[in-house]
Amino acid sequence: MSAPACTAPVAFAALVEYWLGELAGEAQDRLEEHVFGCVSCTARLGELAALGAGIRAAFRDGALHAVISPGALEMMRRAGLRLHEYPVAPGGSVQCTIAASDDFVVSRLAAPLGGIERLDLVSQAGEGPELRLEDIPFDPAAGEVLFCPPAALLKTLPAHTTRMRLVAHAQGEQRLLGEYAFNHTPG
Amino acid sequence: MPAVVQDADDATLARAIAAAGAQPDRAAEAELCRRFAPRVRLYGLRHLRDPHAAADLVQQVLMTTLERLRAGAVREPERIASFVLGMCRVVVLDWRRGALRREGLLAAYGDVEESVEPEESRALERPRLVRCLQALVERERSVLVLSFFAERPADETGRELGLSAANVRVIRHRAIAKLRECMEGGAA
Numbered sequence: 001m002s003a004p005a006c007t008a009p010v011a012f013a014a015l016v017e018y019w020l021g022e023l024a025g026e027a028q029d030r031l032e033e034h035v036f037g038c039v040s041c042t043a044r045l046g047e048l049a050a051l052g053a054g055i056r057a058a059f060r061d062g063a064l065h066a067v068i069s070p071g072a073l074e075m076m077r078r079a080g081l082r083l084h085e086y087p088v089a090p091g092g093s094v095q096c097t098i099a100a101s102d103d104f105v106v107s108r109l110a111a112p113l114g115g116i117e118r119l120d121l122v123s124q125a126g127e128g129p130e131l132r133l134e135d136i137p138f139d140p141a142a143g144e145v146l147f148c149p150p151a152a153l154l155k156t157l158p159a160h161t162t163r164m165r166l167v168a169h170a171q172g173e174q175r176l177l178g179e180y181a182f183n184h185t186p187g
Numbered sequence: 188m189p190a191v192v193q194d195a196d197d198a199t200l201a202r203a204i205a206a207a208g209a210q211p212d213r214a215a216e217a218e219l220c221r222r223f224a225p226r227v228r229l230y231g232l233r234h235l236r237d238p239h240a241a242a243d244l245v246q247q248v249l250m251t252t253l254e255r256l257r258a259g260a261v262r263e264p265e266r267i268a269s270f271v272l273g274m275c276r277v278v279v280l281d282w283r284r285g286a287l288r289r290e291g292l293l294a295a296y297g298d299v300e301e302s303v304e305p306e307e308s309r310a311l312e313r314p315r316l317v318r319c320l321q322a323l324v325e326r327e328r329s330v331l332v333l334s335f336f337a338e339r340p341a342d343e344t345g346r347e348l349g350l351s352a353a354n355v356r357v358i359r360h361r362a363i364a365k366l367r368e369c370m371e372g373g374a375a
Contacts, residue, residue, distance in 0.1 A: 013360050019233060022340055035226065037197075037268040042226050049232055051366060052335040054311040055320065059336045063317045067329045069347035072337035121325075136325045137348040 006040035015045050062151030067136045073106060073146055090178025098154050099187030105154060109145045111166050111177040113138055118169035126160035159185050192218045201264035204256040211257060220249050223271050230275045248274045319369035327362035330355055
């Protein structure tokens with residue numbers, strides 16, 4: 001039987017909100033009633049589920065870097081993931097490593113973030129090229145940026161030093177907030 | 188699979204199963220399971236957040252649905268989709284209360300298992316997905332990771348990243364649209 005076209009397709013944004021648990025009560029019930037009777041919307045929800053599973057797996061397997069939030073870090077701790085957290089003050093350095101069995105490294109870059117309009121993170125592994133992550137998200141009140149480098153790549157690197165810089169943008173000017181050195185030893 | 192079964196709508200299949208009596212209409216049952224397994228599985232993934240539990244839910248709900256249909260206990264076969272959804276809700280609630288009666292049903296309806304293999308084996312092309320995710324701007328990647336990996340709702344993500352919940356939803360929506368376009372063959 002070919003799938004009949006949906007006469008009232010659910011907006012993809014609503015499917016996302018449903019999938020992430022942001023709908024409740026009658027709104028959730030109505031959406032579920034529709035999806036259960038609609039092959040087309042079931043297929044779209046399935047596409048979203050596959051995309052979400054792919055994102056989760058890619059990050060979980062260390063294929064991506066990302067700035068994360070304190071709540072996400074807490075969730076990772078509670079989930080029993082094998083983490084190395086490296087808090088570093090501006091101008092500081094830390095000895096760090098990652099073993100094959102580890103899941104994540106979290107660089108905790110302390111910095112005064114109040115009054116900043118935009119923040120860039122510049123990273124350079126050894127003598128390699130600089131990688132500039134522009135306009136990273138941050139909480140001005142947090143006092144630190146939590147950055148997860150791609151663990152899968154990190155596990156392949158020899159001993160080296162990765163240097164990171166936080167660069168603030170405010171009132172049309174750039175200002176160095178802090179430099180951080182990570183002295184990496186293979187695990 | 189007979190073409191007449193494949194062409195039948197859900198209600199016709201449900202009525203055929205209910206009318207079969209002592210000789211189960213295997214073709215109609217298999218087709219009904221094939222159609223509803225993805226819906227039940229998605230419901231399970233959404234509410235149980237565990238692929239194995241979702242697979243168990245598919246088994247339990249479809250077995251119970253067939254059991255009720257065979258027994259003539261579904262009053263409105265034309266509303267079979269609502270019936271199956273209601274069954275999903277009841278089973279998940281039961282599981283949360285710790286009541287499980289799966290073993291007896293498995294003994295009577297174990298053959299259902301063959302027809303409800305998860306269709307999400309259609310995995311996304313991983314290297315392309317990673318390239319597409321890497322091509323996003325930092326805020327978009329962070330919001331997607333926090334949403335789908337850490338399962339943080341928009342208001343909490345916003346609070347922790349100095350954004351409003353509405354802003355998080357906009358960033359998320361834009362990021363997903365970019366990803367879908369990229370996965371369908373756009374820039375990556």
